Structures are given as structure tokens and as C-alpha cells.
Amino acid sequence: MSDLTSPPAERTLILVKPDGVARGLAGEILRRVEAKGYSLVAVELRTASAELLGAHYAEHEGKPFYPPLVEFMASGPVLAVVAEGQRVIEGFRALAGTTDPSSAAPGTIRGDLGRDWGLKVQQNLVHGSDSPESAAREIALWFPAL
Numbered sequence: 001m002s003d004l005t006s007p008p009a010e011r012t013l014i015l016v017k018p019d020g021v022a023r024g025l026a027g028e029i030l031r032r033v034e035a036k037g038y039s040l041v042a043v044e045l046r047t048a049s050a051e052l053l054g055a056h057y058a059e060h061e062g063k064p065f066y067p068p069l070v071e072f073m074a075s076g077p078v079l080a081v082v083a084e085g086q087r088v089i090e091g092f093r094a095l096a097g098t099t100d101p102s103s104a105a106p107g108t109i110r111g112d113l114g115r116d117w118g119l120k121v122q123q124n125l126v127h128g129s130d131s132p133e134s135a136a137r138e139i140a141l142w143f144p145a146l
């Protein structure tokens with residue numbers, strides 16, 4: 001690396017979706033986050049309201065998959081996590097793998113653990129913020145005290 005200064009730590013919002021919690025994968029997913037070297041800043045198991053999920057997924061409102069996505073996300077508890085580390089936003093999305101578990105690479109959470117048989121793409125185990133702006137907005141929604 002030509003630049004010897006480390007980039008500042010950043011934060012991201014991770015959700016273990018209801019399918020991940022129901023399948024008992026929350027611990028395995030957190031293990032992968034910690035094994036990569038990211039720190040856990042906040043962790044909370046909760047069943048999200050339609051209001052919170054509507055705000056969280058506001059960018060998808062109007063898309064065909066939005067109503068079933070919000071319904072699915074409200075169907076059971078999710079594990080909401082704030083993780084911290086250098087380039088954690090991009091890094092967690094790399095750990096998660098591509099959106100559709102059926103084409104996510106082996107070695108990723110969705111590629112290793114996602115089940116694609118008979119399931120919709122919404123059931124892809126995890127959410128991770130996709131930009132610093134999204135991370136700030138989503139962390140404020142899920143953990144207003146942070």
C-alpha cells in the first residue's frame with residue numbers, strides 16, 4: 001500500500017433476517033463478522049414494526065417485491081447489529097455475497113448458508129448497509145440512541 005495511514009473505522013448496520021434467526025444461524029453469522037475482525041457495537045433481537053421496515057426499505061417502495069419483503073421482515077425476530085471496522089460497509093457486503101443465494105459465491109454467508117430451493121430471494125439471511133449514507137440513516141433508525 002502506498003498510503004500508510006489507516007482509513008478511519010466506519011460503522012454499518014447488519015440485520016440477520018427472520019429466516020436466519022429461525023434457522024439458528026445468528027451465532028454463525030456473528031462469528032463470521034467477528035472472525036473477520038470487525039467489532040460489535042450494538043446487538044438487539046427484535047421483531048420490527050411495519051413502520052420501521054417501511055422507513056428502512058423506503059428506496060424500494062413501489063417495487064413489486066416491496067410488500068412481500070416488508071411482510072417477510074416483520075414475520076419474526078431479526079437480529080439488528082451495528083458493526084465497526086475499517087471499510088466494514090464494503091467488507092460486510094463481501095462477506096454476505098450477492099443478493100440471490102442461488103448465485104452467491106461459496107465462502108459467503110448467502111453462498112454457504114442460503115437455501116435457494118423453493119424460497120424467494122427475499123429470504124437471503126442478511127442485510128448490510130450499502131453506503132456510508134445508508135449506514136448512517138439505518139443505524140439512526142434501528143439504534144436511535146447510538
Ligand code: UDP
Nearest residue numbers: 065069098099121122123124126127128130
Ligand atoms: N429483494 C427481493 N426481490 C428482488 C430484489 C430484492 O425480494 O428482486 C429483497 C432481498 O431480500 C434483498 C432486499 O430486497 O436483500 C433488498 O434488495 P437489495 O437490492 O438492496 O439487495 P441487497 O443489498 O440486500 O443484496
